[in-house]
Amino acid sequence: MADYNKILDAGDIDSGVINVVIEIQKGSSNKIEWDRHNAYFKLDRVEPEIFAKPTDYGFIPQTLDEDGDELDVLFINRESLPTGVVVEGRIIGIMRFEDDGEVDDKVVCVPADDRGNGNAIQTLEDLPKKLIEQIEFHFNHYKDLKKPGTTKVLGWGNAEEAKKIIKECQTRWTS
Numbered sequence: 062m063a064d065y066n067k068i069l070d071a072g073d074i075d076s077g078v079i080n081v082v083i084e085i086q087k088g089s090s091n092k093i094e095w096d097r098h099n100a101y102f103k104l105d106r107v108e109p110e111i112f113a114k115p116t117d118y119g120f121i122p123q124t125l126d127e128d129g130d131e132l133d134v135l136f137i138n139r140e141s142l143p144t145g146v147v148v149e150g151r152i153i154g155i156m157r158f159e160d161d162g163e164v165d166d167k168v169v170c171v172p173a174d175d176r177g178n179g180n181a182i183q184t185l186e187d188l189p190k191k192l193i194e195q196i197e198f199h200f201n202h203y204k205d206l207k208k209p210g211t212t213k214v215l216g217w218g219n220a221e222e223a224k225k226i227i228k229e230c231q232t233r234w235t236s
Contacts, residue, residue: 062145064100066131069122069147074227077220078173081134081150087141095120095131102144112203116141117142117164124230127164134168135196137188139177149173152183155223157215161208167200168223185217193217198231219223 065082072079084093084102088114092105117138120131136142136150139194150170158165171182182188197214218226 062101064097065095065122065147066097066100068185071121071123071227071231072149074224074231077152077224078149079121079134079152079168079170079227081119081136081148081170082122083117083119083136083142083144083146083148086143087115087117087138088113090114093144097131108203109206110207112199115192115199119148121168121227121230123234125233126166126225126230127233128160130165131187132168132227133165134170136169137169137182137192138175151180152220152223152227153182153187154220155218155226156196156200157218159213160204161211166226168227184219209232 069080075195077094082095085091085094090108090110092108093102094105096103117136119134121134122131124132126132128179134150136148136154142148151173152168152170154169156167156169158167169185200212
């Protein structure tokens with residue numbers, strides 16, 4: 062398997078199109094994580110089925126968030142993508158998130174070229190309100206059975222805020 066952090070960069074952040082490596086498929090309760098030190102995916106844990114991921118979940122190569130991991134992505138697509146697939150995602154916003162007191166933000170993306178809907182989703186406001194509510198509920202509660210109250214959605218930001226966070230995470234990666 063290739064080391065995604067060596068063969069890919071974050072993409073063209075200024076244009077709003079980034080590289081995303083999928084870790085977890087939408088609907089999965091398997092918490093699969095990229096181990097950047099060993100360059101492979103590993104099963105970290107199995108969550109209860111009621112906490113299955115509401116979107117595909119991945120990371121942006123060559124970034125480092127404040128929690129010490131690559132910057133996370135919520136990838137919104139009609140069909141789920143398997144672990145290890147690399148996609149070009151168009152940034153539509155960011156979910157500000159705190160996990161056990163640490164910043165653990167999630168960039169929100171859609172396919173950069175979605176001919177099925179004519180690239181209709183351009184901002185978070187274009188997403189169904191119910192999907193945003195489901196995402197918030199998931200991230201506010203997915204650790205409740207083990208560590209209640211340790212996760213918190215702090216709010217949402219637009220694509221420009223997401224780009225700023227991505228660039229900060231790129232700087233942290235190279236430092």
